[in-house]
Amino acid sequence: AQTVTQSQPEMSVQEAETVTLSCTYDTSESDYYLFWYKQPPSRQMILVIRQEAYKQQNATENRFSVNFQKAAKSFSLKISDSQLGDAAMYFCAYTVNRDDKIIFGKGTRLHILP
Amino acid sequence: AAGVIQSPRHLIKEKRETATLKCYPIPRHDTVYWYQQGPGQDPQFLISFYEKMQSDKGSIPDRFSAQQFSDYHSELNMSSLELGDSALYFCASSLGASGRVNTQYFGPGTRLTVL
Numbered sequence: 001a002q003t004v005t006q007s008q009p010e011m012s013v014q015e016a017e018t019v020t021l022s023c024t025y026d027t028s029e030s031d032y033y034l035f036w037y038k039q040p041p042s043r044q045m046i047l048v049i050r051q052e053a054y055k056q057q058n059a060t061e062n063r064f065s066v067n068f069q070k071a072a073k074s075f076s077l078k079i080s081d082s083q084l085g086d087a088a089m090y091f092c093a094y095t096v097n098r099d100d101k102i103i104f105g106k107g108t109r110l111h112i113l114p
Numbered sequence: 115a116a117g118v119i120q121s122p123r124h125l126i127k128e129k130r131e132t133a134t135l136k137c138y139p140i141p142r143h144d145t146v147y148w149y150q151q152g153p154g155q156d157p158q159f160l161i162s163f164y165e166k167m168q169s170d171k172g173s174i175p176d177r178f179s180a181q182q183f184s185d186y187h188s189e190l191n192m193s194s195l196e197l198g199d200s201a202l203y204f205c206a207s208s209l210g211a212s213g214r215v216n217t218q219y220f221g222p223g224t225r226l227t228v229l
Contacts, residue, residue: 035217037220042222043151043202043222043223043225044220044222044223045157045204045206045220045223046220047217047219047220050217091156091157100170101147101159101162101170101172102147102149102157102159102206102218103159104156104157104158105156106155106156107156
């Protein structure tokens with residue numbers, strides 16, 4: 001069965017600094033997709049970044065970037081220049097096929113310290 | 115840009131009552147997914163529909179049923195409600211075109227409280 005593991009239940013970072021959230025996954029598939037979703041206090045699920053496993057280049061979206069290590073089945077999220085609005089629960093997630101369900105990790109709660 | 119619409123946003127029911135949650139996908143999206151997120155939990159997949167046909171099923175109780183209509187909106191019907199059904203219910207939609215995986219966009223959720 002596919003699983004997603006986030007080993008850091010909570011993290012804190014000083015405003016304007018950089019933080020990295022860890023995620024590992026387990027799959028026997030060779031072609032799959034990985035995501036980071038952000039859930040702020042409003043509970044809205046917001047897509048932060050997406051990575052296709054067949055792409056070697058790490059995805060980036062402004063201050064957000066990933067370190068995708070396919071052999072190690074690792075998918076970490078780096079947030080640069082942290083802002084107060086980045087405070088949220090971050091879920092690492094995985095899916096395989098077109099139109100398939102998303103499998104989420106347990107989440108990492110990120111606190112931004114002013 | 116138009117987003118996924120869910121209604122109602124909040125719902126309070128008594129045990130053993132019935133609830134209906136509605137989801138209106140992003141225009142042109144033909145695939146709808148339902149997820150349940152309990153307090154302090156990660157979202158869990160319930161069921162999905164593609165072109166009005168059920169495409170996948172997760173850990174959805176038999177007391178729950180869902181369907182997708184001709185206009186692609188979807189409804190999740192929950193009967194004989196239990197206290198444990200209290201959760202945030204998300205609907206997500208995607209454009210299920212042929213080829214690669216399409217991103218799922220989430221609605222704001224319906225918060226169901228069962229008393």
